[in-house]
Amino acid sequence: MQLPRPVGREAASRKYDILSALMAFALSQDKHVQRQILRIMALITTRYNWQRDELTMGQAEIARMWSVDDRTVKREMARLRAQGWLVLKRQGARGRVSVYGMDLNRMLEDTRPAWPLIGEDFVARLDPAGTAPAGQGTSNVVPLRAAPSPVADGSVWAAAQARLHQEDAAIYGAWFHALTSAGLEANCLTLAAPTRFHATYVATNLKERLLRALRQIDPSLRDVRLLG
Template sequence: MAQINLTGPSAGTQKYDLLTALSVAGLHGKPVFQMSMMRLIALVTARYNWRSNEVSIGQRDLARMWNVNERTVKREMKRLIDTEILVCSRAGVRGRVGAYRLNFETVKRLSDPLWESVGPDFQKRMETQPIGLRSKVVKVDFGGAKSQAPPEALPQKDEGEKGTWLAVQHRLNGEDHTIYSSWYKHLSFSGYQEGEV
C-alpha cells in the first residue's frame, strides 16, 4: 500500500475524520478493543508525525503516557500490529526505537459499517476524500507533458476517456489550484481502464 501523507490545506479535517473513524470503531468494539483504540488515539494525537506518516516513541515514554508498565506497552503494540491497525515500518532493535504507521485500509475496514452512525456528512466525506481510505490506485504517466484545456473550461460530465481526464483535472484544480497549476496541469492523459486513470 502506498504511503499517504495527511498534510496540506485540507489535512486538519482529514485527521479529525481519521480520529473519529478510530474512536467509533473502538466504541463499537469489546472493552479490550476500546482500550486499545483509546491508547492509539492518545498516541496519534500526541506523537504522530504526519509529514513522515509514522510514529516513533520509546516503550518507557509510551508507558508513561498510557500510565501502564512496559510489558503492557509491548502487549498493546503487538495487539495493534496483529490487528493490522499499525504497521511496523522500522523495528526497534539494539536500543533503537521502532517506527510505526497507521494502516488506513484497516481503519476503513473496521469503521466503514459505522460511518452512517456518525452522520451523513461524515459518511460522505469518508467516501469521497482522498485520505488513503480508498483502494483504487491512480497511475500517472509523467512523460511528454502536453498542455490541456484551462480548468474553467473543463466539463462536469464524463464524455468517454477524454472527458474522464478532463474531469480528473477539474477535480484536482478544485482541491488545490496552486498544486494543480504547479504539477498536475502539465501531465498528459495516458489511459483509462477499470476505473483507473
C-alpha cells in the same frame, strides 16, 4: 478506498475524520476494544508524524503515557501490528527505538460499520462512491448491531450461529454473523472474518463463547481458528 495522506490544505479535516471514525467505532464496542482504540488514539495525537507517517516512541514512554507496564505495551503493540493498524518500518536497536507507520486506510476500513453513526455527511465525505454498507441509520446504533437470524442449512456452523443468536442477538450481530465457515479438518473448524481486526477481536475476546456453542452442536470439535 484509498485515503490521501493527511497533508496539505485538507490535512486537518482528514485527520479529524480518521479520529472521528476511531472514536465512533470504539463507542459502539465493549470496554476492551474501547481501551485499545483509546491507546492508539493517544499515540496518534501525541507522537505521530502525519507528514512522514512515523511514530517514534520508546516502550518506556508509551508505558508511562498509557499508565501500564512494559509487558502490556509489548502485548498491545503486537496486537496492533497483527491487526494491520501499526506497521513496523524500522526495528529498534541499541540506543535507537523502533519506528512505526500507521495504516490509516486499514483503520478506516475496519471502522467502516460505525461511519453511519456519525452521520450521512460523514459517510458521503469518506465514501463518495457509495460503497459503504446500505441500510444503516444515520444516528441510531441499532442498525449496526442488528442482523438477520441465521439460515439453517444443516451445517455445524449454521446450528452454532442459531445458538449464539439466541444467547445474545447484539453480540451475534456485531461479531458472529459475518463469520463464514472455511473448512473443518482434524476436529478444528476454520472461520473466515471480513477483516483481520474482526478475526483478532473474536479470537481474543469471544473464542471461548464461540467454541462452547460449537461443542454443544458437535462435541468432537476441539478448536476453532479465525482467519482475517
